[in-house]
Amino acid sequence: MKRTAFFVSDGTGITAETLGEALLAQFEGLEMEFVRMPYVDTEEKARAAVERIDAAALRDAAPPLIFDTVVDRHLRQILGTSRGNMFDIFATFLAPLEQALGKPSSFTVGGFHHTQHHQYHQRIDAIHYAMANDDGASGSEYAKADVILVGVSRSGKTPSCVYLAMQFGVHAANYPITEDDLDRGRLPAALGPYQDRLFGLSIDPERLASIRHERKPDSRYASLRQCEDEVRQVEGLFRRHRIPFLNTTQMSVEEISTRVMMEKGIQGRKR
Amino acid sequence: MKRTAFFVSDGTGITAETLGEALLAQFEGLEMEFVRMPYVDTEEKARAAVERIDAAALRDAAPPLIFDTVVDRHLRQILGTSRGNMFDIFATFLAPLEQALGKPSSFTVGGFHHTQHHQYHQRIDAIHYAMANDDGASGSEYAKADVILVGVSRSGKTPSCVYLAMQFGVHAANYPITEDDLDRGRLPAALGPYQDRLFGLSIDPERLASIRHERKPDSRYASLRQCEDEVRQVEGLFRRHRIPFLNTTQMSVEEISTRVMMEKGIQGRKR
Numbered sequence: 001m002k003r004t005a006f007f008v009s010d011g012t013g014i015t016a017e018t019l020g021e022a023l024l025a026q027f028e029g030l031e032m033e034f035v036r037m038p039y040v041d042t043e044e045k046a047r048a049a050v051e052r053i054d055a056a057a058l059r060d061a062a063p064p065l066i067f068d069t070v071v072d073r074h075l076r077q078i079l080g081t082s083r084g085n086m087f088d089i090f091a092t093f094l095a096p097l098e099q100a101l102g103k104p105s106s107f108t109v110g111g112f113h114h115t116q117h118h119q120y121h122q123r124i125d126a127i128h129y130a131m132a133n134d135d136g137a138s139g140s141e142y143a144k145a146d147v148i149l150v151g152v153s154r155s156g157k158t159p160s161c162v163y164l165a166m167q168f169g170v171h172a173a174n175y176p177i178t179e180d181d182l183d184r185g186r187l188p189a190a191l192g193p194y195q196d197r198l199f200g201l202s203i204d205p206e207r208l209a210s211i212r213h214e215r216k217p218d219s220r221y222a223s224l225r226q227c228e229d230e231v232r233q234v235e236g237l238f239r240r241h242r243i244p245f246l247n248t249t250q251m252s253v254e255e256i257s258t259r260v261m262m263e264k265g266i267q268g269r270k271r
Numbered sequence: 272m273k274r275t276a277f278f279v280s281d282g283t284g285i286t287a288e289t290l291g292e293a294l295l296a297q298f299e300g301l302e303m304e305f306v307r308m309p310y311v312d313t314e315e316k317a318r319a320a321v322e323r324i325d326a327a328a329l330r331d332a333a334p335p336l337i338f339d340t341v342v343d344r345h346l347r348q349i350l351g352t353s354r355g356n357m358f359d360i361f362a363t364f365l366a367p368l369e370q371a372l373g374k375p376s377s378f379t380v381g382g383f384h385h386t387q388h389h390q391y392h393q394r395i396d397a398i399h400y401a402m403a404n405d406d407g408a409s410g411s412e413y414a415k416a417d418v419i420l421v422g423v424s425r426s427g428k429t430p431s432c433v434y435l436a437m438q439f440g441v442h443a444a445n446y447p448i449t450e451d452d453l454d455r456g457r458l459p460a461a462l463g464p465y466q467d468r469l470f471g472l473s474i475d476p477e478r479l480a481s482i483r484h485e486r487k488p489d490s491r492y493a494s495l496r497q498c499e500d501e502v503r504q505v506e507g508l509f510r511r512h513r514i515p516f517l518n519t520t521q522m523s524v525e526e527i528s529t530r531v532m533m534e535k536g537i538q539g540r541k542r
Contacts, residue, residue: 012529015293022286023364026376038529085371093294093358100356105297127430159398162433258283258309
């Protein structure tokens with residue numbers, strides 16, 4: 001039986017979605033449709049949301065789930081008139097938080113707060129850094145790197161660098177280890193001065209072959225044999241140079257980024 | 272009075288952090304230190320977390336806040352022995368969710384679920400797309416774009432594309448509008464066939480000058496006069512070509528991405 005989950009907010013709805021998805025991931029075998037409804041910040045929009053929720057209730061023949069971070073109590077009451085099951089995130093936690101902090105919340109609609117601007121700027125700066133220092137780009141600013149990810153082609157370096165920048169404001173560069181490097185058994189010369197910032201990404205050869213196959217089908221580059229050789233050699237290189245490394249086969253970018261930060265002792269600059 | 276907030280999880284802790292930060296943003300004038308504690312998945316690590324929380328309680332002379340998404344009840348009980356104020360996200364919402372869904376939760380530790388692999392792959396693919404189609408890169412695959420962001424240099428195109436890819440699996444390219452384009456009053460020729468996918472980013476000239484100043488201090492490029500001219504001309508170009516656009520001055524990448532998706536009717540591919 002299909003169910004629909006709505007993530008409703010007066011802002012982007014990303015917090016409601018993040019929490020709702022994490023909670024629903026705790027249930028196996030659900031067939032869910034997810035709908036984010038951002039910027040529900042007027043009575044009119046709240047009533048339109050109720051209509052959409054009620055339509056889903058009829059269609060699914062089951063009450064939808066509503067995860068909301070709407071600050072305005074009156075708008076929440078309107079949402080509460082729908083046929084959905086409401087999980088009211090702010091209402092649930094703000095009262096106990098007010099008690100713990102000994103002060104009232106400001107009940108301000110999400111969005112940019114003055115105090116966030118500095119941290120935000122650092123994230124944006126880190127994204128530009130990741131773009132400019134991707135894949136061994138020439139003229140790279142490795143002296144500014146918090147970490148330099150190394151690994152063979154398609155081992156997950158680029159998405160991990162972008163996530164480290166976006167989520168945590170970390171300056172993450174990356175450098176590919178090529179067949180030439182592996183044949184010579186040496187690290188690329190450009191990395192020499194920065195050996196303490198290196199972190200290796202490895203991956204199971206089968207998974208690597210499958211990823212490469214989508215990029216260049218039936219190529220030598222994507223063959224299992226080639227992937228096995230490269231992975232074996234690059235892990236040998238990591239060990240000889242005492243570069244810490246991680247097998248990322250079963251990991252998301254969120255997990256890789258978190259592990260890299262732990263291993264290298266990097267604090268995020270998000271705040 | 273400073274307070275410390277801990278985001279504790281058996282996974283990355285990113286959900287706990289996202290929710291905790293959104294809740295604490297509802298309080299003005301707080302002086303908070305934020306500490307993420309990922310991978311707290313054994314008794315030993317839970318006891319080490321308690322020690323760290325209790326040390327913060329002594330240092331701050333006030334109970335720390337704990338936002339946790341630890342699945343294991345026994346580990347949560349250990350965390351509960353600390354001097355912190357615990358906001359137990361899963362415990363709070365899982366019981367009512369079980370009732371709403373009419374089934375028990377699996378209480379599995381966060382991380383990669385089998386069903387997520389397809390969606391995850393689409394996000395990674397979108398990140399590679401954003402990198403390859405940034406800043407009018409040659410050989411770009413605009414036919415695959417869900418949206419092509421256009422605007423003058425440093426109007427926020429690149430971070431927005433990366434966020435659209437990372438968070439929503441959207442294929443977002445971007446193309447800079449140069450002084451030459453503005454002088455000719457025409458869109459770059461490469462964009463001609465894709466006019467329905469274009470979305471414009473604009474920005475207040477004062478903000479643009481400040482951003483450019485950090486990149487090239489005291490340059491003509493960063494002068495207020497130059498920024499005023501470019502912004503006026505690019506908005507004229509957007510209007511003449513009926514390209515929808517947004518002033519991003521007061522917006523985060525989360526907000527820009529959400530607005531772009533709403534205006535262009537783009538559904539995320541995250542799931």
